[in-house]
Amino acid sequence: MNAKNILVPTITLTVITLVVTALLVLTNGVTKDRIAELKVQAEEAAKKEVLPAADSFAEVILDTGIDGEEIIYYKADNGAGYVFSTSSKGYGGTVAVMTGITSEGEIAGITITSQNETPGLGQKALNTSFTDQYRMAIPDGGILVTKSGNSADNEIDAIAGATITTNAVTNAVNEAINIYHEIVGGGN
Amino acid sequence: MAKKEKSLREVFTAGFVKENPVLRLVLGTCPTLAVSTLAFNGIGMGVAATAVLVGSNAAISLLRNIIPDKVRIPAYITIIAGFVTIIQMLVKAYAPAIDDALGIYLPLIVVNCIILGRAESFAGKNKVLPSILDGLGMGIGFTMTLLLMGSIREIIGSGTWFGMTLNNGSIIQPMLILILPPGGFFVFGLLIALANKIAEGKGKEPAALGCGGCPMAENCSRAVSEEGGCK
Amino acid sequence: MSVTNLVSILLAAILTNNFILSKFLGICPFLGVSKKLDTAVGMSTAVIFVMIIATAVTWPIQTYLLTPNDLDYLQTIVFILVIAALVQFVEIILKKYMVSLYNALGVYLPLITTNCAVLGVTILNFDENYNFTQSMVNSLGGGVGFMLAMVLFAGVRTRLETSDIPKSLQGLPITLISASLVAISFLGFQGLVDGLFK
Numbered sequence: 235m236n237a238k239n240i241l242v243p244t245i246t247l248t249v250i251t252l253v254v255t256a257l258l259v260l261t262n263g264v265t266k267d268r269i270a271e272l273k274v275q276a277e278e279a280a281k282k283e284v285l286p287a288a289d290s291f292a293e294v295i296l297d298t299g300i301d302g303e304e305i306i307y308y309k310a311d312n313g314a315g316y317v318f319s320t321s322s323k324g325y326g327g328t329v330a331v332m333t334g335i336t337s338e339g340e341i342a343g344i345t346i347t348s349q350n351e352t353p354g355l356g357q358k359a360l361n362t363s364f365t366d367q368y369r370m371a372i373p374d375g376g377i378l379v380t381k382s383g384n385s386a387d388n389e390i391d392a393i394a395g396a397t398i399t400t401n402a403v404t405n406a407v408n409e410a411i412n413i414y415h416e417i418v419g420g421g422n
Numbered sequence: 423m424a425k426k427e428k429s430l431r432e433v434f435t436a437g438f439v440k441e442n443p444v445l446r447l448v449l450g451t452c453p454t455l456a457v458s459t460l461a462f463n464g465i466g467m468g469v470a471a472t473a474v475l476v477g478s479n480a481a482i483s484l485l486r487n488i489i490p491d492k493v494r495i496p497a498y499i500t501i502i503a504g505f506v507t508i509i510q511m512l513v514k515a516y517a518p519a520i521d522d523a524l525g526i527y528l529p530l531i532v533v534n535c536i537i538l539g540r541a542e543s544f545a546g547k548n549k550v551l552p553s554i555l556d557g558l559g560m561g562i563g564f565t566m567t568l569l570l571m572g573s574i575r576e577i578i579g580s581g582t583w584f585g586m587t588l589n590n591g592s593i594i595q596p597m598l599i600l601i602l603p604p605g606g607f608f609v610f611g612l613l614i615a616l617a618n619k620i621a622e623g624k625g626k627e628p629a630a631l632g633c634g635g636c637p638m639a640e641n642c643s644r645a646v647s648e649e650g651g652c653k
Numbered sequence: 654m655s656v657t658n659l660v661s662i663l664l665a666a667i668l669t670n671n672f673i674l675s676k677f678l679g680i681c682p683f684l685g686v687s688k689k690l691d692t693a694v695g696m697s698t699a700v701i702f703v704m705i706i707a708t709a710v711t712w713p714i715q716t717y718l719l720t721p722n723d724l725d726y727l728q729t730i731v732f733i734l735v736i737a738a739l740v741q742f743v744e745i746i747l748k749k750y751m752v753s754l755y756n757a758l759g760v761y762l763p764l765i766t767t768n769c770a771v772l773g774v775t776i777l778n779f780d781e782n783y784n785f786t787q788s789m790v791n792s793l794g795g796g797v798g799f800m801l802a803m804v805l806f807a808g809v810r811t812r813l814e815t816s817d818i819p820k821s822l823q824g825l826p827i828t829l830i831s832a833s834l835v836a837i838s839f840l841g842f843q844g845l846v847d848g849l850f851k
Contacts, residue, residue, distance in 0.1 A: 242490055243493040246490055246493065247500070251500050251734075254503070257508065258507050262726050265514070265515040269511070272515070325843070352601060355580075355598060451681060452679070455677040455680060496734070496737060499733055499737060500730070503730035503733050503734070506730075510729065525780075526773060526780060529729040529772075530773060533733065533767045533768060533769055535681065602840065603677065604833040607830065607836055610829050611827070611833065614826045615826035616821075618826065622820075629825055630825060
């Protein structure tokens with residue numbers, strides 16, 4: 235009796251679990267190709283967006299020599315420039331930014347590829363009116379953030395009430411600039 | 423039968439107002455507060471949760487005579503988790519914008535008390551068609567509440583609705599605080615106060631954190647004993 | 654991953670991204686069990702306990718079992734079942750070997766199984782790409798933040814008991830509105846972590 239009391243529930247539960255898992259494997263089989271495709275499409279679209287002059291990209295792996303850490307960036311096949319994927323900590327988590335820098339040292343554009351910022355506030359960073367600000371020749375000493383509203387050539391106007399998000403995006407872009415300097419300066 | 427048989431129509435419409443899962447049964451508070459920052463997010467979550475609710479209610483009702491009582495809860499959780507994962511994959515593949523909008527709250531549907539609560543208090547004891555209707559009704563009630571809260575927070579908090587700018591600061595400065603976490607608590611509290619007032623008018627009890635049939639209810643009351651935190 | 658990095662993760666989880674007041678994870682116990690100080694402390698200790706153990710178990714499972722085998726989509730179902738099993742297991746062990754601890758925490762354990770906070774933190778660790786140590790610190794911070802919010806709120810609710818509240822707002826509404834005020838006070842911590850570590 236005791237064995238039956240334990241055996242039947244256990245078997246039922248196991249069967250249910252197996253059936254559910256089978257369904258999941260099935261659904262995964264149906265959807266995974268499309269999900270992967272969407273991801274690649276989104277990435278390619280983002281790269282084109284930040285460096286419109288480029289046609290296609292080749293992936294390059296750069297060994298920083300620190301702790302075996304590697305940086306992956308994208309070089310335009312037609313020599314138009316480079317695209318970097320960097321990130322920085324924002325208000326709600328990591329903010330990932332793609333930056334396109336031409337071979338003349340000008341930021342052609344940036345786009346935010348992932349973020350968890352506050353809707354209606356930090357998410358204003360997604361507007362082109364904000365990201366367009368980053369289109370400039372690379373300034374010495376990197377890009378700075380100002381809240382005063384009157385930005386100099388090397389300054390970005392912070393989003394009102396969302397300084398943390400603004401700083402996160404700016405830090406990510408500055409990091410991209412640093413990598414660019416390393417590649418170009420290192421005679422790559 | 424000790425209790426009156428509810429008509430199918432009653433079962434379906436119960437979740438809209440009378441037994442609204444959020445404002446009356448006080449279930450699913452976590453996602454309600456989290457995704458009601460934008461009306462669009464509210465609808466996205468509502469639709470996803472409804473899909474899971476209908477699926478799990480149907481499955482659990484179908485299996486209600488086979489699932490032994492001892493492993494009731496783990497079995498429910500497995501089935502619900504299965505549906506949530508399926509919806510997750512479908513959303514990622516065919517509506518990625520919703521996946522971005524909901525973030526972590528999409529997989530968290532699996533611990534949404536509404537779903538576990540309805541499984542326990544309805545689907546486990548009723549036939550398939552009523553269970554499906556119950557799931558659909560509760561889901562619609564959930565979605566409507568999310569839409570209401572999301573709209574209030576979005577319109578007053580940032581002057582837009584579904585992304586369309588209604589007020590860019592020309593009429594009145596948008597009140598940012600409503601979109602931030604405190605705003606969520608605040609609007610939710612006021613909505614429940616309103617619902618209580620209406621319920622009082624009809625001679626009903628005010629909403630309390632009664633866990634509305636959540637299977638954890640008996641643990642809740644053991645935890646708070648005479649405190650009465652969970653009825 | 655330096656000590657500074659870990660401390661900043663800890664502070665962020667406790668203060669600036671408080672799990673209850675900022676991320677809305679664990680609202681049910683927050684509203685239901687925060688009326689008295691001792692139940693608030695008991696519940697939050699149980700939450701810290703479960704969060705840490707859950708992370709310690711789910712992190713290796715995802716990193717060494719699910720991801721290498723392309724089974725990421727099984728994360729939700731595996732995590733919740735693991736957490737549920739874990740809590741059962743812990744309850745049994747406590748009952749047998751640490752009776753006093755069981756008497757203090759045991760009753761809250763089943764409540765935490767289907768709780769947004771525990772499942773939430775285990776998934777969040779991967780959303781943020783934390784390694785094992787960072788994940789453990791994040792969970793600890795999440796749990797401590799939970800306790801902080803619960804204890805503070807228990808104090809607020811004790812005061813509410815002796816206040817005169819309009820009929821419609823009595824019960825849940827005034828609790829939620831008080832919670833919003835506590836949440837506003839936590840907004841003040843914005844920028845703290847960045848400011849300390851830059």
